[in-house]
Amino acid sequence: MVYVREPSNRKAVFCFYLFFLVVLVGWYPQTTLACKKADGVIIAYVTSWTAVMPDPAYVTHINYAFGHVNDNFDGVRVDKPERLQALVALKKQSPHLNVLLSIGGWGSGRFSEMAASPGRREEFAKDCLRIVEQFKLDGIDIDWEYPTSSAGGISSSPADTENFTLLMHDIRSAIGKGKLLTLASAANGKYIAFRDIASTVDFVNIMTYDSGNPPYHHASLYRSPLSGGTTCEEAVAAHVKAGMPVEKLVLGIPFYGRGNKKEVKSFIDYKDLLKLEGFEKKWDDEAKANYMINRDGEFVLTYETPESIALKCAYVRDQGLLGAMYWEYAGDTSEGILRRAVYNGIIK
Template identity: 35%
Template sequence: MKFKKLIGYCFTDSLGDMKAEDVRALDGVNIAFGLIGKGEIYWKEKNGKRDIARLKEINPKLKIVLSVGGWAADGFSQAAETEEGRTKFAESAARLIEEYGFDGIDIDWEYPCSDKAGIRAIPEDKGNFTLLLKALRSRLDTFGEYKLLSIAAGALSSYVEHTQMKEVAGILDYVQLMTYDLYGEWDSVTGHHAGLYSGAGEGASSDAAVRLFASAGVPFEKLVMGAAFYSREWKGVQNSKPGSPAKKGGQTHTYDIIVEYLETGKKNYKKLWDDEAKAVYLYNGDQFVSYEDERALQYKAEYVKEKNMYGMMYWEYSLDKTYSLTQFLRKQLDK
């Protein structure tokens, strides 16, 4: 069995706060986010070179990648539409790599052919997405030292339908599945937002996403399982079982806040476990909170090893102020 990678997304402003022991535990850091303006990638940073130098000093083997995009980040469809646009986009990526010493580029286009996030979308995005990645790969290959190219992929069937994953997989080093936000406050019923398996009445799950992308032509050894360091919440829930009707959405909590609630008894949450989904959640008679704890993450790590996947990634470093989950995942993947 190959060594399993651990990749952490980290906001630009949180890079300087990364703990040395966590940096040593990671194989990669995806910096969130580079954005697109006038067809080119740009990165808003204050101390980028200093922060990157510090991380590399702590862990010289660490791969630091600039993730481009994110929810509601526009510009991908426009840049990918023409050969000229794709070349311009790829050249801007190369300039940033040269300036900051990035080890690669991660594309987080949410999502090709979809305007859900308020971005421009056209049917041609499907093929243009592949062409954009080809242009990037071609430009990155001109560097003397190999540069990584990855994507963050929506973990639902609509993403596979609107992309050419078999061809895309041949271009990329790995595909990071966003196996979280599978259910959320936008749904009228509760659910496990990052559950490993489908629970009663559920369809979406991390396992379902892995099988979906594998069947679409992505080798298991190029698939990365996503983990969430935050929760999704519903209010007005009269039943503790997942799939129960909810009156409205609630807040998103960071992992450390959930730990604080459990330790202090605030909000009177009871911690519950769904053994079918291998997922943890909280309930207090009104609020249902879906999240991931060490037990749930252990099952995900075991799954990754059993399937011989590339590894795991998580969103996002600053959402765990207990600074415990990164090292926990490292230990589980190394077992």
């Protein structure tokens, strides 16, 4: 009797463990994917005019700046293509890394003329695919600053907003759903019909900086009497109101400060502003922003620190944004004071 029961018990135990294993195997990939989905993105803009190579351990995406609309209005021209190739080569040691070409930038024109023509749009989109395949990129980032505006010294048209939408649809059709399509956006959420491209793009990098110069903050998280034109909180709200899902928004962080021009140059990298002397560091607790004053108490510099970045990253997580981006990698110290702060705030 004992020997009869034993095989039966063993069979029951075996079936139990088999069932447990099947459940575990079925559950494990879903859990892994959920964790990956929950992880935030960190996008670093890396420029053609700097030489420093980024450390892939602290970023998930690199946006290479810049590519441009070519002189014929129907294709892409890449600044220093050999540097882009070197960035893509980082993927060999860091397979998680995504590298995109950012096309545009302040003062980069010919978008309006290209986007106004269906034929030129189509050819430009096809050339985006060529660039993606030639350089083995993970996608394209469009940095047209800004549709309908000639503030950057470029041509514009009232039809730019509508044509921007058509351009993004054309690029998506050309590169396919398997590649990333992103864009850089003004903090105020204007110029672009976000509701019309929400399902077309993967995410939006909000340029939540340059919203003021001393005596005002240029990238404050919240509003205070010292805040500039648009705060980070207001920028996110403007984009959501315009139709972009919050989970597709990426908050911009400047790795540079804005000076008063008289005592501190108007644009100063973080690594350089640390060397400034003769100024007192101040903290605006309402805006959650850093600034410096001179001996007369005058506001001379607006800038970021690891402490202000930590609060911005906490805001990103609390509000359900996708992650953070920064302009630009070379503005940081060699030790990576700011990039480590972003990484610790978003990923850890």
